[in-house]
Amino acid sequence: MESAAKIRRLVLRDGRSVRSVSRETGLSRNTIRKYVSDASPPRYQRQVSPIRHKLAAFESRLLEWYELEQKRPRRERRTALQLYEQLVLEGYTGSYSPVQRFIRDLKRAKPWSGEAFIPLPFQPGDALQFDWSEEHVVLGGVAQKIKVAHFRLCHSRKPFVFAYQSEAQEMVLDAFVRALTFYGGVPRRVIIDNPKTMVTFVSRSKDRIYHPRFLALMNHYVMEPVACTPASGWEKGQVENQVQFLRRHLFTPKLVFEDLEGLNAWLHLHCDELGKRSHPEQPERTIDAVFTDDCAQLRPLGRAFDGYVEKTGRVRSTCLVQYASNRYSVPAHFAGKLVSLRAYADRIVVVAGQEIIAQHTRGFTKNTSYFEPWHYVPLLERKPGALRDGAPFANWQLPKAMLMIKDHYMDSKGGDREFVDLLMLVQDHGIEMVEAACELAVEQNTLRLPAIINLINQQHDPVITPLPHSYDYPHLTTRPQANCKRYEALYVRHEGAAL
Known part of the structure; x- marks a missing residue:
């Protein structure tokens, strides 16, 4: 740039000839004439595009991929880096830069309109x-x-x-x-x-x-x-x-x-x-x-926000309450009552008053009922036959020992009533204790209901540990003597009190 300005001053300002300036600077006369006739800054312009030696064998493949990507939705198009990684898998040994320039040239070949924006600075924690x-x-x-x-x-x-x-x-x-x-x-x-x-x-x-x-x-x-x-x-x-x-x-x-x-x-x-x-x-x-x-x-986080959306609904006679397009079960004694549903991102919580009465994993299907079989167990006391065909009990995942006992009971007449009685014990003693009793019953091969109830009572009642040595038992200091007159004295006292 400085040489071009100097040449223009020598010729246009000082009136020097092109030949004399050429002798002084060592530049050709054509170069001097070009500088004199063109006031724009001199710049280098590539006459021939660079040859991508290693990419040359893959350009047709890359062009095919690029055209295929343009037909995809914008969100699903692969980037130049992903196309480069695919080329490497097919044997390309060059660097990423030629691939990037090749894709850039393809994009620039298509018209586009740019937009201008004002940068917005932000302070830390703002x-x-x-x-x-x-x-x-x-x-x-x-x-x-x-x-x-x-x-x-x-x-x-x-x-x-x-x-x-x-x-x-x-x-x-x-x-x-x-x-x-x-x-x-x-x-x-x-x-x-x-x-x-x-x-x-x-x-x-x-x-x-x-x-x-x-x-x-x-x-x-x-x-x-x-x-x-x-x-x-x-x-x-x-x-x-x-x-x-x-x-x-x-x-x-x-x-x-x-x-x-x-x-x-x-x-x-x-x-x-x-x-x-x-x-x-x-x-x-x-x-x-x-x-x-x-x-x-940043300010301290503190207690996390309880992020739920609440809705009031009435429980149907089928013990189901609806949220969005799905239905969730609640305990049977809430049928027909108003409850509140708290919808979280991953679960549904059903509340009556201040008490949580049911929780379900959030479902994102449509027109689906989500059952908790234990909500329907009290109804089985009046309708034990529903245990076989009731929708809440289909594919019920009970503990393994209880499933074995269920299969044993259901094979006999009236067995569904006996198994319902076993399920009712869960309400009084909890699933852990009933499950433990069922496991013992399976081990001892005593699957009858009275035997299982006895095993539950053995877990429930405290066991008195015997003293290890006989000499630790209490001893009498005075040897007792038989005296029947003591009973007569008690009899006379009782008669006197009656009169």
Whole structure:
């Protein structure tokens, strides 16, 4: 650049000839004429594209993969790094950079429109951003959609993700409790969208009315909720970018797990691994290192919020109460009564007054009844025949010894009545004691009900341990003598009292 400026001054300002300047500088006359005619800064321009020697044999394969990925949904497309890893498996021995440049050139060949944003700085412990995403996974061999809760501490960029079957309000509450526990403290505010589970009304002046249950969560942790302007995702751009990044790097291709618990354990490990990456604004430090600055400013966590959504319902005559599209059993004596259902992310708790009367694992199927057979045992006292065909007792997983006794009783006439009587003993003595008695009965081959009741009583009644030595027994100091007149004195005294 300095040589071009000097040549232009010599020719255009000082009036020197091209030949004399060429002799002085050693540059060719064509070069000098080019500098004089063009005022733009000189630059090097590659005339021929670089030859990718090791990639040349794989370019057609890579192009085929790239075109195939463009036909997939955006969330399922593989990244250049994943395509490189696949090439290595097929024999490619070069580095990742040529593959990255090849994919970049393919993308640049297509028209696109860019957007400009204003960077938003955040102080340590200031803000937490939250958003949902929908991902496709395979759980238990079944392809399905799941909802993933994304959190991101704005200063350190520390991520946290957790997967659910839906994004109902109880999932929102549970996700916040898990995220704050993961971070080990509470930031000053949280930046969210405007879903109905958190914001019930947005006025023309952009004022918000928050959902009472979500507001209870905010009040419990003393956090300020900040709802974005509708359709303005850039106001929480960090978590929006996180959704796209994790979709490409974690959920592409489809993840395969046995259940949601295994998936969440895997996601938790990757959240820890992401903390080892360099911070985008402080490249000399990792995200975990900057996270220590956040931790110093986060407020103490305190007691965890009880994140449930409550609903009142009446128990049906079938001892079932409905939540969403599923039904859950309660003890039989609550049939026809009003109860409260507390829906958590992973369980349903049924409450009558201040007493918890039933708990069930949360079901995410449709039109399914979830039974606890012990809730129906008192009804068997009047209808013992229902033990054979009743829906609550189908595939009932009783202890092994009790199942053996059940099979023995049900083979004989009236055996269902005897087994119901055995089940009724559980209400008085507990399942542990009855199970232990049944195990002893199977060992001793005494399966009759009276024998089992006797074994239960032996466990229930205290056993008096005999003294080890005879000389420890108490001894009489005066030898007793037979005297029948003592009985006559008692008789006379009794007669006198009667008169």
